[in-house]
Amino acid sequence: MPGSPPPRILIVDDEVEQMRALCNTLPDHGYQTVGFTDGEAALAELRNIKCDLLLADLMMPGMDGIALLKAAQAFDSDLVGIIMTGEGTIVTAVEAMKVGALDYILKPFKLSVILPVLSRALTLRRLRVENKELERSVRERTNQLEAANRELEAANKELEAFSYSVSHDLRGPLTVIVGSADALVEDYAANMPPHDRELLVGVLHSGERMTQLIDDLLRLSQLARQPLSKSRVDISALVREVLDQLQRERHGSQIDSQIGNLPECIGDPGLLKQVFANLLSNAFKFTRGSAKPTVEIGCGQQAGEKTYFVRDNGAGFDMSQAQDLFGAFQRYHSAEQFEGTGIGLSIVQRIVQRHGGHIWAEAEVGNGATFYFNLP
Numbered sequence: 001m002p003g004s005p006p007p008r009i010l011i012v013d014d015e016v017e018q019m020r021a022l023c024n025t026l027p028d029h030g031y032q033t034v035g036f037t038d039g040e041a042a043l044a045e046l047r048n049i050k051c052d053l054l055l056a057d058l059m060m061p062g063m064d065g066i067a068l069l070k071a072a073q074a075f076d077s078d079l080v081g082i083i084m085t086g087e088g089t090i091v092t093a094v095e096a097m098k099v100g101a102l103d104y105i106l107k108p109f110k111l112s113v114i115l116p117v118l119s120r121a122l123t124l125r126r127l128r129v130e131n132k133e134l135e136r137s138v139r140e141r142t143n144q145l146e147a148a149n150r151e152l153e154a155a156n157k158e159l160e161a162f163s164y165s166v167s168h169d170l171r172g173p174l175t176v177i178v179g180s181a182d183a184l185v186e187d188y189a190a191n192m193p194p195h196d197r198e199l200l201v202g203v204l205h206s207g208e209r210m211t212q213l214i215d216d217l218l219r220l221s222q223l224a225r226q227p228l229s230k231s232r233v234d235i236s237a238l239v240r241e242v243l244d245q246l247q248r249e250r251h252g253s254q255i256d257s258q259i260g261n262l263p264e265c266i267g268d269p270g271l272l273k274q275v276f277a278n279l280l281s282n283a284f285k286f287t288r289g290s291a292k293p294t295v296e297i298g299c300g301q302q303a304g305e306k307t308y309f310v311r312d313n314g315a316g317f318d319m320s321q322a323q324d325l326f327g328a329f330q331r332y333h334s335a336e337q338f339e340g341t342g343i344g345l346s347i348v349q350r351i352v353q354r355h356g357g358h359i360w361a362e363a364e365v366g367n368g369a370t371f372y373f374n375l376p
Helices: 016-029 039-046 065-075 090-098 111-191 194-223 235-249 269-286 344-354
Strands: 008-012 032-036 053-057 080-085 101-106 231-233 256-259 265-267 294-302 305-312 359-363 369-374
Touching: 008 016, 008 039, 008 065, 016 032, 016 111, 032 039, 039 053, 039 065, 053 065, 053 111, 065 080, 065 090, 080 090, 080 111, 090 101, 101 111, 111 194, 231 269, 235 256, 235 269, 265 269, 269 294, 269 305, 269 344, 269 369, 344 359, 344 369
Parallel strands: 008 032, 008 053, 053 080, 080 101, 256 294
Antiparallel strands: 231 265, 294 305, 305 369, 359 369
C-alpha cells in the first residue's frame, strides 16, 4: 500500500554476529529490523512496539525461541513466527509448528533461503489482519442488522396493535351509525323529501364503506401474525370456486372466464384463495364497462419458477403512475367509477411475499391489466 511503513521484523539470536548480520542485511530488502540477544529483553520491547514477524533462534539461554514465540503471540495473535535452528531435526520442526511457527530455517543460513520464507510469513500476517478486520466488520454489521430488525419488529408490533385497536374501537360506534341509518331508510325514507332521503342514503353508504375499510384494515394487520399452514394446493379447483362465488354475486351478469393450465403448488390454501379472490374481484370490477368482459387465469414459467397470472380487458391503469400500486389505500380510479378501499392489492402482496414470492403488474389505460405472481 503506498505510503505504508515497511514491515518490521523482531530478530532474536544469542549469537550477536548472526543477529547483527540479519539486522544490517534485511533493510536492503524492504524490512525494518529490531534485534536482541535474549528473549526477555525482546519480549519487553515487543510490548512497546508493533512487529509483523518474529525471527527467533531456537536454542537460547533463559527463554528459548519456542517459549518466546508462545509469550509473544499471547498478546499479539497476528504475529507470525519463524524459528532459526542449527539442529535441523524433524522433531524440532514439528515442535516449532505446534506452537504456531510458520516455518523454520537452518543455520548457517543463506539470504536466498530466508527471503522467500519472510515473504510467505508476511503474506500470512496480512491475511490474519485482513480476516480479523473482516470478522470485526461482519460482527459490527450483524449487530447493526439485529438492532434494526429488533426496532422494525417492535415498530411492526406497535403498528399492528394500533391498527387492531383503532379498527375495533371504530367498529362499535360505526355499527350503531350504519344500523340506525338503515332503520331510518327502511321505516321513513318513503315519506321523506327527496333531498333528505338522498342525504340519509349517503350516510348509510358511507358507513357501509367505512365498515368495509375497517374489515380490510383488520385483515391487513392480521396477516403478519397469522401463521402459514402449508399443504399441496389444487389451484385449478381453488380458482373455479372463487369464480363461481363471484359469478353468483353478479346476479346473472356473466364474464367470459378463461382458465388455462393451473398446476398445483405448496402454500397456505386459505391465504392463496384470498389472493385469487382479490385479483379476480378486481378483474370483474374493472371490466364492468367492457363490451365483452373477459378474464383469463393461467400459469407459465419465468426464471424456472411457476408464475400465475390474472388478466382482464378492463379499464387498466397508467403504468407511469403505478410506483405505489401495492401500497395501502392506493387507487387509480375515483370511488364514483369503481368502489373499493384500495387495500386489496396490499393484502395480496403480503400473502405472496410471505410465501417467498413476488408480485408485479402490466397494464395500459383502456386495455386491461395483468397481475403476475410467483410461488417458489
